[in-house]
Amino acid sequence: MSHIRHSLQIRHVDAGSCNGCEQELTALTSAAYDFQHVGLDWVASPRHADALLVTGPMSDPMVRPVERVWAAIPSPKWRIAFGDCAAGCGVFQPAYGTHGGLPEADLVIRGCPPEPGAALQQLRDAMRSTTPPQS
Numbered sequence: 001m002s003h004i005r006h007s008l009q010i011r012h013v014d015a016g017s018c019n020g021c022e023q024e025l026t027a028l029t030s031a032a033y034d035f036q037h038v039g040l041d042w043v044a045s046p047r048h049a050d051a052l053l054v055t056g057p058m059s060d061p062m063v064r065p066v067e068r069v070w071a072a073i074p075s076p077k078w079r080i081a082f083g084d085c086a087a088g089c090g091v092f093q094p095a096y097g098t099h100g101g102l103p104e105a106d107l108v109i110r111g112c113p114p115e116p117g118a119a120l121q122q123l124r125d126a127m128r129s130t131t132p133p134q135s
């Protein structure tokens with residue numbers, strides 16, 4: 001981005017996760033990590049989001065919903081792959097009906113599941129990034 005962001009509003013979509021990643025996303029909002037304190041938050045509507053965050057290996061039924069959520073987020077916007085499955089290298093990857101995770105991710109947060117402290121640091125680093133987002 002061309003400037004330092006002070007907040008990042010995120011729309012999360014579960015695209016076939018085992019829910020391990022969701023446990024760690026929930027932990028981010030706990031008192032231990034308190035990610036709202038640094039300007040991060042979840043939003044219910046993609047119209048209010050700066051970023052799409054996907055968990056899971058992108059199962060067949062979730063391909064179109066993820067595309068629709070991405071299309072509904074106003075530009076500029078980010079794609080975030082959270083966890084090894086969304087990164088295209090998780091344990092479900094060879095499985096029938098999966099699509100290699102989130103394509104063209106701007107930020108990939110690795111781990112199965114990612115450790116919340118490390119994930120929070122990557123998100124904060126991304127907020128300060130000068131890399132142009134998707135438009």
Ligand code: SF4
Pocket residue numbers: 016017018019020021055056057082083084085086090091092111112113114
């Ligand atoms: S990366 Fe691991 S914890 Fe996350 S959805 Fe895949 S298997 Fe579950």
